[in-house]
Amino acid sequence: MKWMEFSIHTTQEAVEPISNLLHESGASGVVIEDSADVYQTWDGAEDEIIELNDRDYPEEGVILKSYFPASSFVAETVEEMKQSINDLLLHNIDLGRNEVSLTEIEEEDWAHAWKQYYKPVNITExxxxxxxxxHYTPGSKDEKVIELDPGMAFGTGTHPTTVLCLQVLEQELTGGEHVIDVGTGSGVLAIGAAKFNASKVLALDLDQTAVDVARENAAYNHTGDCITVKQNNLLDHENGQADVVVANILADIIIRLAPDAWKSLKPEGIFIASGIISGKKKEVIEVLQEEGFEIKETKDMEDWAAVTAVKKDR
Structure with missing residues (x-):
């Protein structure tokens, strides 16, 4: 399917009225590229903020982008939008440059263009x-390979937080363990646990899309027999106890998850917590210790940390 990208360079003042006009005209979403965002100090959890690249934003003002199905009527729609936007001048709204551009885009480009940057990556030893x-040929008969298609789920397996989890799983699993993967995404950690000889893996995610993708990836890697994928909110209503619980999620959620992780582990069980921005590592460690965990190890990569904790008697 082809789409028409309607782009207009305007001002912060005009963002809301122009966005309303675009939605009323049938736009399938509006993207706002505001030059002020690059230099703004954002409130919120550190691990929910990413660094913005000023090359992706205009030097001044705002660029609004919206998308319309390409059809014989799109030219008429665009002309009507231009007129409606110009009419905002009658209400003393500063339109700035008011420069409009149109670009035809193939939907397939959005769905697949990122794949050219996703290559085989050696994660652990x-x-x-x-x-x-x-196509990939293992370097030795001992090399384990996870073949992964993230689809619409989160996780290519190459982010530092995932790499840290897989490294700890490789280190901790000796074979035959029962593992719970909380927030499985594409299923990479669950599959990794199975590759490291866990006998039983429960993979949980609240997002049904992630559940479907993880199940497909587990089957593709011939690990479906030992991996059960289920839709679930964190560890809610999970009454069994595992040898290992691994959670690659935000630090604030790990803090909330700590009591349920403790309950879901056998004595001396291992809790592998990742997705922790370095600035929150100390807080996570303190909460885990208060819950009855003994910190066994921490690993750091770039600005991220993974904490390995052992369940001890309270």
């Missing part, structure tokens, strides 16, 4: 993650 569409 023995594990390599390979996109399902890439």
């Amino acid at each position: 023995t594990l390599t993650i390979v996109p399902t569409w890439e």
